[in-house]
Amino acid sequence: MPTAADGLAAVDAWFARQGWSPAPFQRRGWAAFRDGRSGLIHSPTGSGKSLAAWLGPVSRALDRGDRGGGLRVLWITPLRALAEDTAGNLREALDGVGLDWRVETRTGDTGSAARARQRKRLPEALITTPESLSLLLSYKHAAQRFQHLDAVIVDEWHELLGSKRGVQLELCLAWLRARRPGLPVWGLSATLGNLDQAMAVLLGGAQGGQPGGERIAGDSPKTLTVRGLCPDQVDRFPWAGHLGLAQLQPVIDYLEEGRTALLFTNTRAQAELWFEALAKARLDWITEIGLHHGSIDRRLRQKLEQGLRDGAFRCVVCTSSLDLGVDFSPVDRVVQVGSPKGVARLMQRAGRSGHRPGADSEILCVPSHAFELVEIAAARRAWAAGRVEARPPLTLCLDVLVQHLVTLAVGDGFQAPRVLAEARATHAFAGLTDTQFQWCLDFITRGGAVLEHYPQFRRVVEDDGVYRVTDQGLARRHRMAVGTITSDYQMRVKYPRGGSIGTIEESFVARLKPGDVFLFSGRALELIRVRDMTAYVRAAKGRRSLVPRWQGGRLPLSTELADTVLDILEEVAGGDYRDQEVQAIRDVLEVQLDQSALPSRRQLLIERSRSREGTHWFLFPFAGRLAHEGLASLLAWRLGQRFPATFSISVNDYGLELLTAAKVPPLHEDDWRALLTPESLVEDVLAALNAGELARRRFRDIARISGLVFQGYPGKGKTGKQLQASSGLLYDTLDRYDPDHLLLDQARREVLESQLEIGRLRAVLERARDQALVLTTPERFTPLAFPLWVERLRNRLSTESWRDRVARMTERLEKHADRRAGDA
Incomplete structure (x- = not known):
């Protein structure tokens, strides 16, 4: 039988x-x-990081001679x-140290037989998602099932923090802590600006901020090289998307210098276009x-991920789907097409090269328009700072x-006082009032004041202080949702x-008719028909294709990157x-300075121009598209x-x-x-926008999560319109x-906070109060204004027009x- 400290000796x-030496931060973990x-x-x-967390419970199990039997x-x-x-x-680590534990997964991809077996007996280590844990x-x-649980490890915690999935996990962790007092919980995170708050949220109200929470940092910052691909020639009046594929050949030259590469894009549509361009340019790479x-x-x-592990690919074009730790050997080259829009995102992607302790990372950033070269330089500076x-x-x-x-x-089933205490032990619901909690109980038992006459909303029954779902049909529907x-x-x-x-958003398919061709999954496909939420297609050859547009592709410029x-x-x-990236667009910046000015943190640039369309005002707060x-x-x-007067509006990450x-x-x-005052901001925003319709659409997701609407059974799902x-x-x-329904109030609040970024908008107005306002009247559109004019035109006219x-x-x-330069 092993004795104390045998575990660490085995590690x-x-x-x-393996020829490795444990890093000091791993030993601290x-x-x-x-x-x-x-x-x-x-x-x-x-x-x-994974071994820094995993080998703690593994080594202790070895100390105790724990051969398992339960999670x-x-x-x-x-x-x-x-x-x-x-x-x-x-x-692999268990085999290396000689611990005979079972490791299994439980996700939406797990088969029904495995799930049924796990309900009877869980393995010693279970890898799952917040949804499957719930x-x-x-x-x-x-x-x-959790009576022997010794540890919870939350991987990539920064990806869950700030989302409702993170809130769902907070509630599950509070439930586990209530049954396993003192349960160690560890989070793993790569890039995050609010680390102390992230740890406090993970550890809950019971431990957050207390001595029991310990932050362990890696031993040394990773060496990172950020390079911008500077084109030989840049248009002095750039517009979004114009420059990217024009640099295809330099990108190919860069890829040829290595054996394997990842080429990241910000949108799935962009990934489709780059994959097609690479395939056409290098048929020998097909x-x-x-x-x-x-x-x-x-x-x-x-299948593709396995090919990455086997080294079968020279280049994989991808989106955020490969941002996280899908395990494969480190690649030689990482390319980022377009601005990363955030410092953390760039660092996450750059880390896929040299993806091992002590290895250096490098990323080549390919601008899709000239001003993105400034963003690339800013990302490098922000990371260094x-x-x-x-x-x-x-x-x-x-x-x-x-x-x-x-x-x-x-x-x-549950008892109300106990579950209220568990909820208040989370960061998300630390401020939950008795009235709000009672409203939630009333909502699940009666449907609330308005819906109480409809039986389908009376989901939970209270019996002698215990709340249960007694209808098995309702239970099955809930588990599916x-x-x-x-x-x-x-x-x-x-x-x-x-x-x-694969899958495409319903809104895109709704614009197609049979015979239309679109590019998807690297193939030209012709739509045959649409039936039962399925688009049936066949291969198409030699015809111009549309590219699907997914709504998730609009990433706003982060505050840290914009300020830099x-x-x-x-x-x-x-x-x-x-x-060097700024030097590459010196001509563009000098034209902007000659015709108008440049914005900064200390001054807000406002341009007024005239054209046959009317009067144009351009403002450049650099606060991101949503704000x-x-x-x-x-x-x-x-x-x-x-x-x-009526106004047409156009926005991008730099201005409006x-x-x-x-x-x-x-x-x-x-x-x-007076126009830029932060006073009466919320009231004026709600009056300016069709806030009711925005909240109405936001309510669709809230209604689904809360169980007010049911998406349907597999194969018979409801359409988005339904x-x-x-x-x-x-x-x-x-x-x-x-x-005054609380879910309506939540919908309105989410519209302001998430969809309109009301906090960032308020910060813009408060900054403007202290900024110098630079008012200029250029004779023509400036390099900063021109992309906004193009954006509005793009949304109004056909592609050719x-x-x-x-x-x-x-x-x-x-x-x-040229004329102004000649006069000068």
């Missing part, structure tokens, strides 16, 4: 056989766990695609390049709490007699072009209160355009100060007869810039 011996502490391990991708370690992963890879890594709590005798994104069928993705984005946690998501209560009621992941509704894409290719860009532009205004959408609507509404054909007076500094109609009817009914208009306008602006 050291295994490391020695093992010691902290063995002392019964909880905490957060944060270190760059590929530095060994000992629960490993939470944010993506089910990571589960099998993680399981393989954990098994499902485990919905079965009878749940507490017995079997060595792959395409990987979340809409491609899972089996096809798994340690300015990484925070993930603010969510609070009072009552739809998630309601789902959790029904989950417990489906299982062994457990989870908080919401997205635009998907249609499956299939061949008539073949396998599945403004710092660089202030340097440029003073004649400082120190970054600019809210700001543009707010300004248009406030201007409309001053004089009768307001266009009106009405005759309007010039606006002076005092006018803009679900919107059902939830819309509920919204209208509640809004009319119960306007707007490209012709853009080309003609570019020619006129170039001639104007």
Whole structure:
């Protein structure tokens, strides 16, 4: 029988056989766990965080001679695609140290036979997702399954923090802690700006901020090289998307320097286009390049991931689907197409090269328009300064709490005082009032004041202080709906007699008619028909294809990156072009300075131009697309209160355009100060936007999570239109007869906080109060204004028409810039 310290000796011996030496931070992690502490391990991708967490409970089990018999370690992963890879890594460590534990996965991909077996007896180590963990709590005798649990490890905690999936996990962890007091919980995170808060949220109200929480950092920062691909020639009037594929050959040259590469794009549509371009440019690579994104069928993705492990691919074009730890050998090259929009995202992707302890990482960034070169330089500076984005946690998501209560009621049932205490032990519900909790109980037992006359909303029955679901049909429906992941509704894409290719958003397919051709999964496909939420297709040859547009592709520029860009532009205004990427677009920046000015943190640039369309105002707060959408609507509404006019709006990450054909007076500094005041912000935003319709659409997801609407059984799912109609009817009914309904209030709050980024919008207005307002009246569109004009045109005209208009306008602006330069 092993004796004390045998566990760590076995770990050291295994490391020695591998030719490794444990990192100091790994030893600190093992010691902290063995002392019964909880905490957060944060270190760059590929530095060994998993072993720093896993070998703590493994070594202690070796000390005790624990050969298992029931669940000992629960490993939470944010993506089910990571589960099998993680399981393989954990098994390898167990084999190395000689511990005979079973490691299994339980996700949405786990077969029914395996799930039934696990309900009877769990393995010693279970890798699962927040959704599958919640499902485990919905079965009878749940507490017995976790009675021997010694540790919970949450992988990639930064990916869950700040989402409703994170809130769902907080509630599950509180349930586990209530049954296993002192349960060690460890989070793993690579890149995060609010580490102390992240640890406090993970450890809950009982331990967050207390001495039991310990932050363990990696021993040394990873060496990272960020390079921008600077084109030989840059248009002085750039527009989004124009530059990317024009640099295809330099990208191919870079890929040829290595053996394996990942080429990241920000959107699935962009990934499709780059995969097609690479395949056409290098026919000799046709079997060595792959395409990987979340809409491609899972089996096809798994086949590609195995090819990565086997070294069968020269280059894989991918999106965030390969951001996280799908396990494969480190690649030689990582390419980022387009701005990463955030420092953390760039570092996560760069870490896929040199994905091992002590190895250096490098990433080549390919701008899709000229100003993204400044973003690339800003990302490098922000990383060097340690300015990484925070993930603010969510609070009072009552739809998630309601789902959790029904989950417990489906299982062994719950008593209200105990579950209230558990909820308040989380960060998300620390401020939950008695009134709010009682409302939740009333909602699940009666449906609330308005819906109490409909039997389907009386889901839970209270009997002698215990709340249970007694209807097995309701129980089955609830288990099918457990989870908080919401997205635009998907249609499956299939061949008539073949396998599945993947999924595409219903809104895209709705615009197609039979015979239309679109590019998907690297193939040109012709739509045959649509039936039962499935688009049937066949291969198409030699015809122009559309590219699907997925709504999830609009990433806003982060505050950290935007502020660093403004710092660089202030340097440029003073004649400082120190970054090579900034030097590459010197002509663009000099034209901007000649015709107008450059914004900075200290000054807000406002341009007024005239064209045949009317009066254009361009503002450049550099606050990201979402905040600019809210700001543009707010300004248009406030201007409309001053004089009768209608406005067209265009936004991008740098600024916004307001266009009106009405005759309007010039606006002076005092006018803009009044328009940009943060006073009455929420009231004015709600008046400016169709806030009711926005909340109505937001309510669809809240209604699904809380169980008000049911998506349907497998193979018979409701369409997005059907679900919107059902939830819309509920919204209208509640809004009319119960306007103070807490889920309606949550929908309105989420519209402001998430969809319109009201906090960031307020920060923009408060900053503007202290900024110098630089008002200019350029004769023509400036390089900063031109992309906003193009964006508005793109949304209004056909592809051919707007490209012709853009080309003609570019020619006129170039001639104007040359004329000014000649005069100078």
